[in-house]
Amino acid sequence: MGSKQLIAEYKVTVVGGGSFGSALADIVAANKFSVRQWMRSQSQADEVNQHHTNTRYLPDYPLHPAIEATTGLAYALEGSDVILVAIPSKSFRTVVRQMRPFVQQQMVVSTTKGIEADSFKLMSQILEEELPTATVGVISGPNLAKEIVAKALTATVVASDSDVLSQTLQKLLHTDYFRVYSSTDRYGVELGGALKNIYAIVCGMGNALNMGANTQSMLMTRALAEMSRFAVMLGANPLTFLGLAGVGDLIVTCTSPLSRNFRVGYAVGKGKSLDDAEAELGQVAEGVNTLRLVKTKADELGVYMPIVQGLYAILEEQKPIARVIRQLMLGEQKDDVEFILHS
Numbered sequence: 217m218g219s220k221q222l223i224a225e226y227k228v229t230v231v232g233g234g235s236f237g238s239a240l241a242d243i244v245a246a247n248k249f250s251v252r253q254w255m256r257s258q259s260q261a262d263e264v265n266q267h268h269t270n271t272r273y274l275p276d277y278p279l280h281p282a283i284e285a286t287t288g289l290a291y292a293l294e295g296s297d298v299i300l301v302a303i304p305s306k307s308f309r310t311v312v313r314q315m316r317p318f319v320q321q322q323m324v325v326s327t328t329k330g331i332e333a334d335s336f337k338l339m340s341q342i343l344e345e346e347l348p349t350a351t352v353g354v355i356s357g358p359n360l361a362k363e364i365v366a367k368a369l370t371a372t373v374v375a376s377d378s379d380v381l382s383q384t385l386q387k388l389l390h391t392d393y394f395r396v397y398s399s400t401d402r403y404g405v406e407l408g409g410a411l412k413n414i415y416a417i418v419c420g421m422g423n424a425l426n427m428g429a430n431t432q433s434m435l436m437t438r439a440l441a442e443m444s445r446f447a448v449m450l451g452a453n454p455l456t457f458l459g460l461a462g463v464g465d466l467i468v469t470c471t472s473p474l475s476r477n478f479r480v481g482y483a484v485g486k487g488k489s490l491d492d493a494e495a496e497l498g499q500v501a502e503g504v505n506t507l508r509l510v511k512t513k514a515d516e517l518g519v520y521m522p523i524v525q526g527l528y529a530i531l532e533e534q535k536p537i538a539r540v541i542r543q544l545m546l547g548e549q550k551d552d553v554e555f556i557l558h559s
């Protein structure tokens with residue numbers, strides 16, 4: 217029996233009924249693996265089952281008819297071998313705790329790009345705490361859900377201490393339009409995904425202010441230096457930031473209006489309040505919370521993060537954008553590369 221046949225017997229559960237959960241369920245179903253998707257809204261589950269669409273999150277995109285949506289968590293997880301969790305970071309621990317009675321030795325993978333407030337834990341660390349018998353991993357990369365369901369050529373990274381988990385996820389998700397790379401730097405891959413959201417807000421703001429390609433390049437390059445410096449200080453592998461889950465995800469979120477973080481920044485750049493920008497979005501923009509947490513952590517550790525400081529001044533201290541930009545541009549002169557990995 218070939219490994220493909222063996223893996224074909226695996227049952228997959230996607231926990232979360234939003235854009236990314238649906239995009240991943242769509243790939244798994246298209247690859248002919250059994251997939252149940254748990255969501256809290258009965259009407260949304262009915263829509264997925266009857267019409268094979270999720271119009272609240274992915275309007276205009278048909279989903280694979282084999283996706284079975286349910287609001288019953290026990291039913292969703294019954295007999296499951298691999299569980300993909302696509303719940304925003306604010307609710308992640310609460311939902312994972314509800315999963316605990318139904319999870320033993322399964323592979324559980326976080327797809328969430330955020331950080332827990334108070335603890336500064338990443339989602340896979342929450343998985344380890346709440347589901348101590350599970351095998352844990354993460355998926356991260358330049359992965360706009362709407363492009364994935366449109367079958368745009370895309371790549372992602374699965375990261376875990378377990379080779380079996382990485383190989384299984386590669387088999388479950390790999391298609392001719394979705395390529396899955398592996399990494400052993402789980403912390404770096406996961407932290408990269410959370411950090412880039414901050415800079416997508418900044419780039420959205422720059423776009424709203426009609427800044428040019430020089431500005432965009434400066435912002436993204438300095439952002440990469442800043443996020444790598446911070447992540448390496450916390451134990452990540454610097455090379456991860458040259459890969460898909462680092463610079464790759466930074467590029468996509470800093471340049472695409474499909475990014476919710478970019479759109480929040482754009483709205484603020486056009487004069488909206490942060491609250492209005494988030495309310496109008498109606499979906500999660502993780503970077504807003506991540507900014508608050510990273511600013512506090514950078515202050516605590518003494519990591520030089522001028523873009524984080526500037527964005528925080530604009531969003532949280534209501535400093536005028538023009539004044540913050542001027543301060544950043546006139547700040548202390550630096551060598552281009554010497555300080556990338558040092559505070």
Ligand SMILES: NC(=O)c1ccc[n+]([C@@H]2O[C@H](COP(=O)([O-])OP(=O)(O)OC[C@H]3O[C@@H](n4cnc5c(N)ncnc54)[C@H](O)[C@@H]3O)[C@@H](O)[C@H]2O)c1
Binds near residue numbers: 329330498500502
């Ligand atoms: N959308 C993308 O393009 C994309 C790509 C890669 C990673 N991600 C990450 O995936 C995570 C989820 O994002 P998304 O895009 O699916 O978000 P989303 O806003 O589209 O959907 C979030 C889903 O979570 C559900 N949810 C929230 N709180 C819940 C709770 N307490 N109980 C049950 N369900 C709850 C919502 O009902 C909704 O179905 C985020 O961390 C995001 O960074 C998103």
Ligand SMILES: O=P(O)(O)OC[C@H](O)CO
Binds near residue numbers: 501
């Ligand atoms: O829509 P965003 O800003 O949450 O970004 C989605 C993905 O993280 C892009 O890789």
